Amino acid sequence: MSEKIPEGWKRVKLGEVIEIITGGTPKTSVPEYWNGDIPWLSITDFNNGRKYCYNAEKKITEKGLKESTTNILKKGQIIISARGTVGVISMLGRDMAFNQSCYGINAKAGLTFNDFIYYLLKFNIPHFISNSYGAVFDTITKQTFEQIIIKLPPLPEQKAIASVLSSLDDKIDLLHRQNQTLEKMAETLFRKWFIEDAKDDWEEVSLGNSELSTIINSGIDKFEGEKIYLATGDVQDTNITGGIKITYENRPSRANMQPVKFSVWFAKKGGVRKLLMFDDYSDINKYILSTGFSGLKTNELSHYYIWCFILTKEFQEIKDSFVSGSVQPDITNEGIKQITILRPDDQTLINFNKIMKPLFYKCQQNKLQIRTLENLRDTLLPKLMSGEVRVKCEV
DNA sequence: CAGTACTCTGCGAAATGATT
DNA sequence: AATCATTTCGCAGAGTACTG
Numbered sequence: 167m168s169e170k171i172p173e174g175w176k177r178v179k180l181g182e183v184i185e186i187i188t189g190g191t192p193k194t195s196v197p198e199y200w201n202g203d204i205p206w207l208s209i210t211d212f213n214n215g216r217k218y219c220y221n222a223e224k225k226i227t228e229k230g231l232k233e234s235t236t237n238i239l240k241k242g243q244i245i246i247s248a249r250g251t252v253g254v255i256s257m258l259g260r261d262m263a264f265n266q267s268c269y270g271i272n273a274k275a276g277l278t279f280n281d282f283i284y285y286l287l288k289f290n291i292p293h294f295i296s297n298s299y300g301a302v303f304d305t306i307t308k309q310t311f312e313q314i315i316i317k318l319p320p321l322p323e324q325k326a327i328a329s330v331l332s333s334l335d336d337k338i339d340l341l342h343r344q345n346q347t348l349e350k351m352a353e354t355l356f357r358k359w360f361i362e363d364a365k366d367d368w369e370e371v372s373l374g375n376s377e378l379s380t381i382i383n384s385g386i387d388k389f390e391g392e393k394i395y396l397a398t399g400d401v402q403d404t405n406i407t408g409g410i411k412i413t414y415e416n417r418p419s420r421a422n423m424q425p426v427k428f429s430v431w432f433a434k435k436g437g438v439r440k441l442l443m444f445d446d447y448s449d450i451n452k453y454i455l456s457t458g459f460s461g462l463k464t465n466e467l468s469h470y471y472i473w474c475f476i477l478t479k480e481f482q483e484i485k486d487s488f489v490s491g492s493v494q495p496d497i498t499n500e501g502i503k504q505i506t507i508l509r510p511d512d513q514t515l516i517n518f519n520k521i522m523k524p525l526f527y528k529c530q531q532n533k534l535q536i537r538t539l540e541n542l543r544d545t546l547l548p549k550l551m552s553g554e555v556r557v558k559c560e561v
Numbered sequence: 562c563a564g565t566a567c568t569c570t571g572c573g574a575a576a577t578g579a580t581t
Numbered sequence: 582a583a584t585c586a587t588t589t590c591g592c593a594g595a596g597t598a599c600t601g
Contacts, residue, residue: 188564188565265593265594267592267593267594307566307567308566383582384582385582397575397576398574398575399574399576420575420577422582435574435575438574456575456576457582457583458575498583498584499583499584
């Protein structure tokens with residue numbers, strides 16, 4: 167405790183400035199507790215690195231909430247995982263319930279506020295991880311959590327710090343939501359043109375083997391220097407969220423797929439939705455993909471049509487129905503060839519591209535901007551929280 | 562006894578290894 | 582090269598022990 171802290175800052179225990187709300191699970195054996203209107207958060211619902219969390223996969227009923235130990239966490243309060251992968255954190259975009267592997271956090275008024283606490287906790291995640299233990303999976307107990315000592319700036323400086331970081335996160339959130347809207351628009355148009363208004367004379371062709379798309383085989387060319395290896399775990403939905411640097415000589419055995427211009431990729435594993443697309447705006451030379459992905463080579467005419475198809479729920483369902491293998495349920499190349507898709511006329515595809523190309527270009531630009539803003543935020547966060555960089559406070 | 566903290570069990574995701 | 586099998590480890594949920 168000899169480390170110096172900035173003047174005016176205080177060392178306090180986390181428990182002094184926050185209140186911890188515990189979660190719980192309604193009995194799974196009681197059907198009337200489930201499928202209600204109240205989103206019920208699990209770690210997987212917010213383990214995406216984003217600040218705000220708006221929904222949960224599972225939902226419980228009023229009754230389920232009342233008759234279990236589950237509490238409601240309010241919009242603007244914070245959730246942090248305390249078991250398993252400790253330290254996954256998010257701020258609630260609406261009221262939700264949550265399970266017992268997480269703690270709900272609410273700032274004590276007058277001392278601090280949730281927006282600042284969110285960043286403070288994020289900064290202290292290594293602390294939480296090192297204070298976790300357990301035979302089967304790591305756990306940080308409520309007590310340990312409360313005892314962790316943090317460095318707390320005076321309230322005006324807290325406000326200034328939170329304001330800087332929030333402005334970045336709010337912009338990131340806006341871009342994410344804009345992309346969701348763009349993808350939704352693309353899907354709507356795809357459905358209208360190629361499902362509802364499909365022409366009778368459009369033939370059914372194989373997704374894996376037609377003039378629209380063909381399966382990409384594994385194998386990469388020798389390359390100099392470093393590239394980024396993307397395993398399926400490095401992709402969430404349609405976003406790249408991870409990746410490691412590799413060289414040709416020193417790379418995992420599965421780093422054996424080469425993205426090419428006009429290609430569409432999806433995780434082979436059943437039930438998993440991880441999708442990537444490379445068009446003429448993409449930096450194909452930067453990445454090597456895992457053989458956990460299947461790739462389709464598309465072309466200038468078919469690219470956005472195939473991509474929009476891959477994005478649909480229906481493709482996910484069809485893919486899952488073709489999955490084989492008892493232990494590792496993957497779709498095989500044979501399966502991909504058996505999936506059929508309509509072959510629209512060229513003019514319809516050309517018209518579709520005219521709309522989709524700028525739309526997905528915007529989407530991609532947004533993703534780039536998101537990564538830039540995230541980098542900036544991640545660089546600033548530790549500097550601001552340690553007091554290494556100070557922000558001017560409004561008086 | 563009730564609420565909470567910790568432990569146990571089983572399943573699934575993903576990496577690695579083996580076989581065709 | 583492609584597919585199938587095994588291993589490792591993360592995670593959810595249930596079970597149980599502890600505490601006041």
